[in-house]
Amino acid sequence: MGALLWLLVIPVGIAVAVVLRAVLPPSFAPGVEAVPLVVGVLIGVGFADTEWLTRSRIVHVQALHPDGLVLPARSNLRSDEFFEHVVRVPLSQMGWAYAVAADDSGLSVYRGTTQPERVLLVPWPHVLNVSVAVVSAAPDLGPFDYVDPALTVTVATSAHPVEFAFPVLKTPGPYQRGRVLEATRDEIWRRRQAALGLDVSAPARSFASPGRRILLPGVSSVAFWRAIRMLGWLGPVGLVAFLVVRFAPVPEGLRDLWMLPLGLLLLSSLGSLVLAILASRRGNAEASAGYTLSRTGDSRLDQVDPVSGYVIRQAGEMQLSRDAERAEIARVRALA
Template identity: 30%
Template structure:
């Protein structure tokens, strides 16, 4: 396998992992709003100048700024809610149907020169009317980056118009919170001090994932070392191996304490697990809101997700909750892996492209076995420690020929690569001329 192919793998594999783990923000926002309002008709809007101008006219600078970051719209029988965010969404504007004079289809200009069909809401406010065009992101095609076709937009138009024409419905019940009369459905409890069982579980998962990423980063160096292509990566192989083993061991050790923490939470009168004791309240692990009242049936995965999103939407009205710690941890690990690999590649390339010449007298030299290839350690009287090693310049056969040609006590004019610092030390001899006899070795 060539060095170029190995470098490509080091960059491509972490990028693929990053793309698979970190979902597109718009997709996450759409899913969050859909889970929060399962009976609503949800569309993902595209920020463009006509749209942001409409938001500015209706909701001021704050609404316009929020819309520029991307937004989702949830239409229901009461009106339309506009949400921004990712996995955790916040409603930044609400329009009741009484405020909407009409809903039509219109053509707007997007990105200066592209035309798109949009839903156009005519909103009455402050004794005037403002048009708010909504260009809908397509739900078809790869990742949905293109605009909805006129046909798709017309289908959305029909669905939204039917919702507007429907009679007002009773407030939707909160799934899983069929509490007795008079009981507060938005009850909030104080979580026991210390890391929660959910937090410990996530920490253990992240530690194991970090260990696997370390193993992934170790592979290119291991291949370079054990195929005798390059001696230097051997110094990185074992550290990555040890980091991976330690991270996985830490994750497993933390996992041992998770049942103990769950027992402590039960003694405090609650559980954070969907499959926990049904005789105690189930709480959202971040906000402490009750998402299942004690004595009620276990929530399904969809119900749990919906209730957690509801709880965090309540919390977001007071304080914006940060993006998932696990996603950030994965992103940081991937970026570190790419950064360390890139730094090593750049440093090694600069090292091997730094050429100097020196006149040195060899004091001693000896061959030693190395899993990375041929290595001769050379001691000199005035040039410091040097090496003859196979790598990008010399093949193993060429390095062996050059190393065998050297003689202790002789004075040589040496062509050297690198410097006596990271990432490769000591400097490498790539050619040698015996000043007392004939030229030996290879030409640089």
């Protein structure tokens, strides 16, 4: 079904081409309407093929682990280093995507699609922790570099523990992705505890007085992301308003105001881009200061309440669930 959804990008490109032809005068850049059509075809076919390969890989790996949890994963900087230096598998052989399976034997990593090959098996006693972190594709994160939440598995080796981080594909959206990763993290940890005969419930949290950090002055990264979500509503509103004003039977005076909805659409796009750059830079500054405000932030940093500055999760602990975060925030704010 996912591959078919991506093919819908093609008629979207056709619709954009029709709108451009209707809005622009015939003398303006003849043939410009073909650009969104070609782009729509390339994006639709390309992503549909990628979706099909991902689904095919999962089906074949699931056949090898009928009772296991199989996750489609994508390569990133940290996983590339792990495979190259720890597993000793060349990056050219791993590809850009692979599969991770969790069953009674441990965590397995497979490459390939129709004939998957296992390149790594980590027995459960060697899995020390499972958390959610943010990973990137570049060693020095710039304002336009892509970052993505990922599952991080701490693996015991003969020398010292190492971390294997992998973004999980096929999640419902950027604002629900953290919730999906939390549930996946908890399921992996439950399987690990059950296989080792340990308590599958999470350890009780201490309710001692928490530590407190001095927050950096200025607007926090949480506030930037909240503004991005609010600004994101202007885009669909502007698009719908433009289509109504331009093509619906409205009074002639309103038809001349078609630039205003386009202005809302432009404001939403450019405003979200600028705010995302500021949020990324602010998040990097907060990490440099030794803390994170994000529930799915780096588990090696303290998670801090953005209002009171109290630590609600200490560095090294597993990320909080959404409900646990609300409870911790309510508790520390009562102390402020």
